Amino acid sequence: MLQRPFQAPGVFAAVGLPPVVWLFALFLAPLAVIWTYSFGENRTLVDIAITGSWGNYARALKPLYLAILLKSMGFAALTTLLCFILGLPVALAITFARPRAKLLLLVAIMLPFWTNLLIRTYALMAILRTEGLINAGLGALWGLVPGLPPFEPLPLINNNFAVVVGLVYVHLPFMVLPLYAALDRLDRSLIEASLDLGAGHLATLWRVVVPLALPGIVSGIIITFIPALGAYLTPDLLGGTNSQMIANVIERQFRSANDWPFGAALSFLLMYLTFAALMVKAIISRREAAR
Amino acid sequence: MTGPLDYLARWPLRLWLAMVGAFLYLPLLALVVFSFNDSKRITVWRGFSLRWYAELFDDGELVAAFGNSLVIAAASTIISLILGTAAALLLWRFRFAGKAALEALLGLPIVVPEICLGVAFLVFFTAILPWPTELPWPANLGAIIIAHATFSFSFVALVVRARLASFDGALAEAARDLGAGEWLIFRDIMVPHMVPGLVAGALLAFTLSLDDFVITFFTSGPDTITFPIKVYSMVRFSVTPAVNAASTLLILLTAGLTALALWLQGADIAKQAA
Amino acid sequence: MTKGLPIIRFEGVTKCYGKVVAVDDVNLEVREGEFFALLGPSGCGKTTLLRMLAGFEVPSEGRILIDGEDVTNVPPNKRPVNMVFQNYAVFPHMSVADNVGYGLKVDGMAGAERARRVEEALALVKLDGLGSRRPDQLSGGQRQRVALARALVKRPRVLLLDEPLSALDAKLREAMRTELCQLQAQVGITFVMVTHDQDEALALADRCAVMNRGLLQQVASPSDLYEFPASRFVADFIGSVNMLEGRLVVDEPASAEVAVAGIDQPLFLDHGVTGAAGTTLWLALRPEKIELHKWAEAPPALGDAPAGRNAVAGTITHVAYLGSESLYEVTLPDGQKLKALRSNLTRWDQEDFALGEQVWLAWHACSPAVLLS
Numbered sequence: 001m002l003q004r005p006f007q008a009p010g011v012f013a014a015v016g017l018p019p020v021v022w023l024f025a026l027f028l029a030p031l032a033v034i035w036t037y038s039f040g041e042n043r044t045l046v047d048i049a050i051t052g053s054w055g056n057y058a059r060a061l062k063p064l065y066l067a068i069l070l071k072s073m074g075f076a077a078l079t080t081l082l083c084f085i086l087g088l089p090v091a092l093a094i095t096f097a098r099p100r101a102k103l104l105l106l107v108a109i110m111l112p113f114w115t116n117l118l119i120r121t122y123a124l125m126a127i128l129r130t131e132g133l134i135n136a137g138l139g140a141l142w143g144l145v146p147g148l149p150p151f152e153p154l155p156l157i158n159n160n161f162a163v164v165v166g167l168v169y170v171h172l173p174f175m176v177l178p179l180y181a182a183l184d185r186l187d188r189s190l191i192e193a194s195l196d197l198g199a200g201h202l203a204t205l206w207r208v209v210v211p212l213a214l215p216g217i218v219s220g221i222i223i224t225f226i227p228a229l230g231a232y233l234t235p236d237l238l239g240g241t242n243s244q245m246i247a248n249v250i251e252r253q254f255r256s257a258n259d260w261p262f263g264a265a266l267s268f269l270l271m272y273l274t275f276a277a278l279m280v281k282a283i284i285s286r287r288e289a290a291r
Numbered sequence: 292m293t294g295p296l297d298y299l300a301r302w303p304l305r306l307w308l309a310m311v312g313a314f315l316y317l318p319l320l321a322l323v324v325f326s327f328n329d330s331k332r333i334t335v336w337r338g339f340s341l342r343w344y345a346e347l348f349d350d351g352e353l354v355a356a357f358g359n360s361l362v363i364a365a366a367s368t369i370i371s372l373i374l375g376t377a378a379a380l381l382l383w384r385f386r387f388a389g390k391a392a393l394e395a396l397l398g399l400p401i402v403v404p405e406i407c408l409g410v411a412f413l414v415f416f417t418a419i420l421p422w423p424t425e426l427p428w429p430a431n432l433g434a435i436i437i438a439h440a441t442f443s444f445s446f447v448a449l450v451v452r453a454r455l456a457s458f459d460g461a462l463a464e465a466a467r468d469l470g471a472g473e474w475l476i477f478r479d480i481m482v483p484h485m486v487p488g489l490v491a492g493a494l495l496a497f498t499l500s501l502d503d504f505v506i507t508f509f510t511s512g513p514d515t516i517t518f519p520i521k522v523y524s525m526v527r528f529s530v531t532p533a534v535n536a537a538s539t540l541l542i543l544l545t546a547g548l549t550a551l552a553l554w555l556q557g558a559d560i561a562k563q564a565a
Numbered sequence: 566m567t568k569g570l571p572i573i574r575f576e577g578v579t580k581c582y583g584k585v586v587a588v589d590d591v592n593l594e595v596r597e598g599e600f601f602a603l604l605g606p607s608g609c610g611k612t613t614l615l616r617m618l619a620g621f622e623v624p625s626e627g628r629i630l631i632d633g634e635d636v637t638n639v640p641p642n643k644r645p646v647n648m649v650f651q652n653y654a655v656f657p658h659m660s661v662a663d664n665v666g667y668g669l670k671v672d673g674m675a676g677a678e679r680a681r682r683v684e685e686a687l688a689l690v691k692l693d694g695l696g697s698r699r700p701d702q703l704s705g706g707q708r709q710r711v712a713l714a715r716a717l718v719k720r721p722r723v724l725l726l727d728e729p730l731s732a733l734d735a736k737l738r739e740a741m742r743t744e745l746c747q748l749q750a751q752v753g754i755t756f757v758m759v760t761h762d763q764d765e766a767l768a769l770a771d772r773c774a775v776m777n778r779g780l781l782q783q784v785a786s787p788s789d790l791y792e793f794p795a796s797r798f799v800a801d802f803i804g805s806v807n808m809l810e811g812r813l814v815v816d817e818p819a820s821a822e823v824a825v826a827g828i829d830q831p832l833f834l835d836h837g838v839t840g841a842a843g844t845t846l847w848l849a850l851r852p853e854k855i856e857l858h859k860w861a862e863a864p865p866a867l868g869d870a871p872a873g874r875n876a877v878a879g880t881i882t883h884v885a886y887l888g889s890e891s892l893y894e895v896t897l898p899d900g901q902k903l904k905a906l907r908s909n910l911t912r913w914d915q916e917d918f919a920l921g922e923q924v925w926l927a928w929h930a931c932s933p934a935v936l937l938s
Contacts (some may be wrong), residue, residue: 002386011473012385019378019444023396027441030415031407037414048418086314089307096298105308112315114549116502118519119538122526123318126325126535133321136335172315188296192621193654195295195641197668197719207671211658230404232505237526247406247505254410254509264414267407274404294622295640 038264048260056265065249069269072245075160075235076228079167083175083224084217086168091179092205095186106180113173121237124166128156128238158240166234174224182216183209215288222281226274246270323542326535343536353537356521362429363507363517364500367439371496372489374440375447380481382448383455400445409509412438416510424512431515438510439500446499447492454488494552498545572597572755573618573723578627580613587613589779590627595723600749600756602770606802607761610779612727615759619648619725632722647716648725652732653708655700661687661711662696668719686718689748706737717752726758730765742768763803767791775799791851796938800849807855807903809848809933813840820930823848827899833874835930840937848933852906855932857893857918858925865927876927879903884920891915895926 005012038057040050059065094105112120127133135153142151156162186209194204210217232247239245246266253263298304329340347353378397382390400408412434416422422434458481466476482489504519511520518541525534573595580588588610595601603611616622617629620641628637636644647668656664666683674682687693690710700708709729716724729745730738746769749756760766766773767787775782775790775798783795794800797808814831815822821838822831823846832848840846858865858876866872882902883894891914893905905926909915918924 003384005385005387008384008473012381012387015377015380015384019374019381019397019448020393022374022441022444026415026437027400028396029419030411031403033419034411034414086311089304090311093299093304093308096296098299101299108312108315111546111549112319114498114545115319116504116519116538116541116545118504118522118526119322119541120319122522122534122538123322125526126322127318131332169314169318172311187652187654189650189652189654190656191296192619192641193648193650193656193715194667194671195621196619196646196648197671197715198642199667199671200642201295203671207667208656212656226402226404230406232406247404250406250410254413260414263410267404267410270404271407274402278402295620 034260034264035268037261038268040261040264042259042261056262057269059262060265060269065266068244068249069246071243072229072247073273075164075167075243075245076225076231078164079171079228080175080221080224082164082168083172084179084221087172087175087179087220091176091183092209094176094180095183109173109176117170117233120170121166121233124162124169125157125237128162128165130155130157132156157238158243160239160243162238162240163235163243163245166238167228167231170231170234171224171228174227175220178216178220178223179213182213182219185216186212215285218284219281222277226277229273229277230270319542322535323539326532326539328532328535331531343532344540346533347536347540350533352516353518353521356516357518359429359432359515360501360518363432363435363439364497366429366432366436367443367500368493368496370436370440371444371447372493374444375449375492375496376451376485376489378444378448379451379455383452383458397445397448400442401449405442405503405505408438408442409506412506413509424514434510435507435515435517438506439503442503442506443496443499446495450492450495451485451488454485454491458484491552494548498548501541501545570597571595572632573757574628574630574633575614576628576630578614578617578624578629580610580617580622581625586779588617588624591776591779591781593774593781593784595755595757596772598753598755599771600746600769601758602766602773603757603759603776604763604766604773604802605761605776605782609776611759611761611774611776614776615648615725615727615757618723618757619646620644645722646725647719647721648727649709649712649716649729651727651729653712655703655708655711655715657700659700660696661692661698661700661703664700664711665696665715665718668715672719682718683714686714689717689752690714705733706741709733709741713748717754721754723755723757726756728760729758731760731762738765745769767803775802777802792934794849794934794936797847797849797936800934800936805852805904805906807850807852809850811846811848813838813842813844813846816840816842821935823935827897827901828877830873832933833870833930834933834935838935844937847936849936850903850928850933852892852904853890853908855903855905855926855928857895857905857907858927859917860923860925865925867927867929870930875930876925877903878923878925881918881920881922881924884918886915891918893918893924895924 005016036050037048039052039054040048041053041055043049060069090105090109094102094109097105125132129135130153134156138154139151142148190208190212191204194208195201199207229245230247231245232251235243235245235248236251239248247270250263250266250270253259253266257263325336326343327339327341328336329342330337382394382397416434422431424431426433462480462484463476466480471479502519504523507517507520508523511517518537522534522537522541525531525537571594573593575591575593578588578591579586591610591614603614605611613622617624620636620639620643624637628635630636631645656667659667662680662683665686666679669679669682683696684693687696690713692707692710692714695703695707700711703711709732726745730741733741742765745756758766758769767790770787772784772786773790774784777798783790783799785793785795790799790803794803800806801808809823809825809828809832811823811825811832813821814824816838818837820836821834823834824831825848838844838846856865856867860878864873864876864878867875877897879895879897881893882896885892885894888909890906890908893907895903895905897903903926907914907918
C-alpha cells in the first residue's frame with residue numbers, strides 16, 4: 001500500500017528533495033534558459049535580449065533550414081526502415097532460438113551497443129574511407145584483372161550514403177531489442193495455427209506475426225527514429241558538407257556562428273519533433289491497452 | 292529433425308545473421324587488428340607491433356584525458372546512484388499530488404536529444420552558473436560531472452525502481468514488528484534487496500559517462516578534456532593507428548565492465564537459486 | 566461410412582529431445598472415420614505424437630503415413646490435417662468470419678465461395694450470425710467452436726484435437742462432449758484427440774490408445790480398455806481398481822486358481838491362464854464388481870457357484886457416500902484394503918451398511934482381469 005507524505009514526512013523529504021531539486025535546478029532550468037533564448041535576439045556577441053519574438057522560429061522554417069530539417073527526418077526514416085528490414089529476421093531468429101543460442105545472440109546484439117559511439121563511428125570511417133578497407137580490397141581485386149583502366153576508389157564516405165550506413169550501424173540494436181520483446185510475447189500456437197491452416201511462413205509472418213506484434217514494431221520504430229533524428233556524431237564524422245543533419249546545424253549556431261537564440265529555436269524544434277514521435281507511441285500503446 | 296519453427300536451422304536466416312554479424316563486428320575487428328599494425332597506414336598489414344600503444348602512453352595529454360574521464364565517470368556515478376535511488380524510493384513508496392508529472396519529468400532526460408541537452412548545458416554553464424575554470428583538479432571537472440549525473444540518474448532510477456517492484460512489503464512490516472525503525476529497515480532490509488539494481492545502475496551510469504561525447508563536447512573547456520573528446524580531435528586531425536590503439540583500450544574497458552556486470556548478476560542469480 | 570481402412574499409420578516413430586525419449590517406437594494405425602483418442606498421464610508423449618501428426622515436430626526415427634503417403638517430412642501447411650489447439654489459438658486480430666476463412670484465403674479461394682463455406686462452417690458449429698464478432702467478445706465455449714469451424718472448413722482428412730475440453734468448465738464440458746460426438750458423425754471426418762481425462766476418452770472415442778512414458782500400452786475400444794486391460798498400468802489408469810498380487814496354483818483349460826497372500830483360500834477364475842504353476846500374476850478387480858453381503862456364519866454363494874467361493878470376510882473402515890452410489894473401504898484381517906462400490910438404487914440403500922460393520926465381500930469368477938505384467 002502506498003503511503004501519503006504526511007505518514008512519514010521525514011522520509012518523504014529525505015528521498016524527495018534531492019532528486020526533485022536537482023531536476024529543477026540542473027535539468028529544467030538549463031532547458032528553460034534556452035527556451036527563453038529561443039524568443040530572443042542577439043544584441044552584441046554576449047548580450048542577448050529576450051524580446052518575445054517568433055523570428056527565430058520563422059527563420060528556422062525558411063527553405064534553407066526546413067530542407068535540413070526534412071532531410072534529417074528523411075535520414076532518420078530511412079535508417080529506421082533499414083534497421084527494420086535488417087533487424088526483423090534477427091529478432092525472429094532470437095525469438096525462436098533455443099535458450100543457449102538465444103542468450104548468445106542477445107549478447108552479440110548488445111555488445112556493440114555498449115561500445116563507445118565515437119569508436120564505432122571511427123571504426124566505420126576506417127572501413128569506408130577512400131583509402132579504407134573496402135576500397136583497398138576492391139582495388140586489389142581490380143588489379144587481378146589485366147587490361148582494366150586504373151581503379152577509381154568508390155566514394156563511400158563524406159556523403160549521404162555514409163551517414164545512413166553509419167546511422168543504421170549505430171541504431172540497429174535499438175530496433176532489434178523491442179522487436180524481440182514483442183515477438184517473444186507472441187503466443188506460439190497462433191503461428192502454428194496459421195501454418196496448420198495452410199499458410200506458408202511468409203504469409204504467416206505477414207498476416208499473423210506482424211499484425212499481432214504491431215505495438216512492439218511501432219515502439220521499435222519510434223525508439224530507433226528518435227535518436228537517429230537527433231544524431232550529431234555520425235553526420236559530423238561520416239557526412240560531407242551536403243549531408244549535415246539538424247544537430248550539426250544546432251551545434252554550429254552555438255560554437256561557430258554564435259547565434260544562440262536561433263540555435264535555441266532549432267533545438268526546441270528538434271525537441272518538439274521528438275515529443276511528437278513519443279506521443280504517437282503513447283497513443284498507439286494506449287489504444288492497444290484499451291482493446 | 293527440425294520442426295517448422297526452428298528458424299535458426301534454416302540457411303537463409305543463418306546467412307542473414309552472418310551478414311548482420313559481419314556488418315556489426317567486422318569494422319570493430321579491423322579496428323582492433325590494425326591497432327597492432329607496424330605501419331602508419333591502417334589498411335596494409337606490416338607485422339605485429341605495440342608501438343602505437345607505447346605512443347599512447349607517451350602522450351601526456353591523452354593520459355590526462357583518460358584520468359579525467361575516469362574521475363568524471365566515478366563522481367557522476369556516485370551522484371546519480373544517490374539521486375536515482377532516492378527518486379526510485381520516492382516513487383515506489385509514496386502517493387502524492389503531481390506524482391505522474393514527476394514521473395514524466397524523470398523520464399525526460401532519457402528521451403531529450405543529446406544535442407539539446409548539450410547546448411542547454413553550454414548556455415547554462417556560460418550565462419547562468421559560470422563554472423570557474425581555474426579551480427584545482429578535479430574540481431574544475433564539476434560542470435561535466437553535473438551534466439553527466441543529470442542524464443544518468445534517470446537511468447539509475449529506472450533500474451532501481453524495477454528492482455524495488457519485486458520487494459516483498461511484508462519483510463519491512465516484519466522488521467517493524469520486531470522493533471526496527473526507518474533507518475534500520477532501510478539499512479538491513481531494503482539495501483540488501485536493492486543491491487543487484489544498485490550494481491546494474493552504477494555500471495550503467497559509469498558506462499554512459501565514459502561513453503558520452505556530445506554533452507561533454509559542449510561542457511568541456513580547453514583544460515577539461517575527456518578521453519572521447521581527445522579521441523575525437525585525433526580522429527578529426529588524422530586517422531592513425533594511435534586512434535585504433537586508444538579505441539581498443541576503451542573497448543576492452545567497456546567489455547570488461549559489461550562482463551563484470553553480467554558476472555555479478557550471474558552470481559546474484561546463483562545466490563537466489565541456492 | 567466405412568470405418569476400417571487405415572488412414573494414418575505410425576511406423577516405428579521415435580522422438581528424442583536430447584537424451585529424453587518423448588515417444589518410443591510407436592506403431593499405430595488409425596482407421597478412416599473413427600474417433601480416436603490418445604490417452605495418458607501428462608508427459609507420456611501423447612501430445613508429441615499429435616504434434617508430429619500435425620507436422621510441428623519431426624520424428625527422430627520412423628515414418629508417418631497419411632492415406633498411404635509418407636508425410637514424415639511434409640511441413641504442416643502442406644498436410645491434409647487440421648488442428649484444434651488446446652488454447653484454441655483463435656487469431657485475436659481477426660473477426661470470427663476472418664478466422665474461419667483464413668485457411669481458405671491462404672489457399673487462394675475466391676471471396677464469394679469462401680463466404681459461403683464460412684457460413685456453412687459457422688452453421689455447423691451453431692455460430693450462425695456471429696461472423697462479424699471479435700474473438701474477445703466471445704465466451705470460451707464459443708471460441709472453441711470458432712477453432713472447430715476454422716479447422717473443419719478446410720475439409721481435412723483428419724481433424725486433430727489437443728485437449729479440446731480441458732479449458733471449459735465442468736457443465737459446458739459435458740454438453741460439448743455430446744456435441745463433439747454428433748459433429749463427428751455429421752461430418753464423417755476422422756478425429757484424433759489427445760486427452761489426459763479418461764472419462765472424456767471413454768465417452769467420446771471409438772478407440773483409444775493408452776500411452777505411458779513414451780510407450781504405447783494398449784490400443785482398444787473404451788469398454789475393452791476398462792474390462793480387459795492389458796497391463797497393470799492400463800487397469801490402474803482407467804477407472805478405479807483393486808489390484809491383488811498372487812501366484813498361479815492350479816491351471817486347468819477352463820478354470821484356474823490363484824493364491825493371494827492374506828486371503829486364506831485360493832481365488833477361483835472361470836477360465837484358464839497361460840502360465841506355469843507358480844507364475845506371479847495380478848488380479849484387477851473393479852470395485853463395482855465386488856458385492857457386499859451382510860455378515861453371517863456361512864459365506865454367501867453367488868449364482869451357481871459353491872458357497873464361499875471368491876468370498877472374503879472384512880470390516881468396513883471407511884464409507885464415502887457419492888450420491889448415486891457409495892464406496893466402501895473394507896479391511897481384511899491381514900490389513901489389506903479392498904474397495905467395493907454399491908449402487909444406491911432406492912433412497913434408503915446407503916443405510917444398509919455402516920462404518921465398523923463386519924461384512925462378506927464376494928465376486929463372480931469371471932470378474933477379475935488377469936494381468937501378467
